[in-house]
Amino acid sequence: MSIATFSHNARIDGRTGAALLIAAAAALVAWEIFARAIAPVWIGGPLQPTGLVKSLFANVLGLPVGQAAAQAVHLATGLLVYPAGYLAATRIKSLGWAADGAVLGAATWFFALGIVAPVSGLPFLLGVGAITWAALAGHLIYGLVVTGGFALARKRLG
Template sequence: MTPQTRTPGAFPALAGSTLMLMIIAGSVATVAFDIWGQVIAPWIGLGNLSPDGLARSLLGTFGLPNGRPEGIFMHLVIVGLIGYPVGYLFIFRPIWERVTGQTGWFLASAVYGFGLWVFAIGGITAIADGVPFFLNFTRIAWVALAGHVLYGIVAGWIIAYLEAPRA
């Protein structure tokens, strides 16, 4: 799919190419998020993100199996490869483009990443058992903010790159 075939503000085609776009963008963005939150941030003394821990708490809230494998699966596959890319391609980007016009992928992606942080660290923590709201705005909350914005930017960049016309 190229910008010439995609109408700004429209939903992407329900096609295999859209699924591949989501999987590729979600995979690369999730790796960037995890490298930041589980390698770089701890190296520089900011703390270690545990997104599978938040996922486990949420699963437990609903009485679902919430072991480490389930938490990792939810973080990597359900959220990173499916949920967040679906949210960007089918909800956020069409609304963003209808409201703001074509402002480019970078700003839209950064704003989307911020929204992911509000959803995950504000919304999910509000319903997950034993997790403080917005992680009590401790240092790890800000590591999570940087990680979610990074996720949004990397996913947006990959999507823009893969949708760009080729000579």
């Protein structure tokens, strides 16, 4: 059974949830490796999504948020929010895990840099520089690992 067929007709059950959580955890690990080990070589420093979270809370809610809380928000978004959006979208239409992953990665990147950044008082797409493209690469990796990992985990879990 292909992921396209599975996703469209899927019941959301314990196995589906477990497979998605496993895939999302793996995707966050891949993101962190990219953000902290590969991006610094490319752009001269790590990608720091917690800075975006801190700016969002400070500029929108007027609340200072510490590093641990910002990291928790980022992890919750990557473990729960984005994967839930992927599952909901592919219940309507899936293009296959690779295309779905690219769409998920691009959508999460645009949401973070194209919507959250400006709302947080930062430039649209963070000014379209090297950090913008590094973040896109990281989000594409994240999206592909979520969708590929989900297909694999779902197959393994039955």
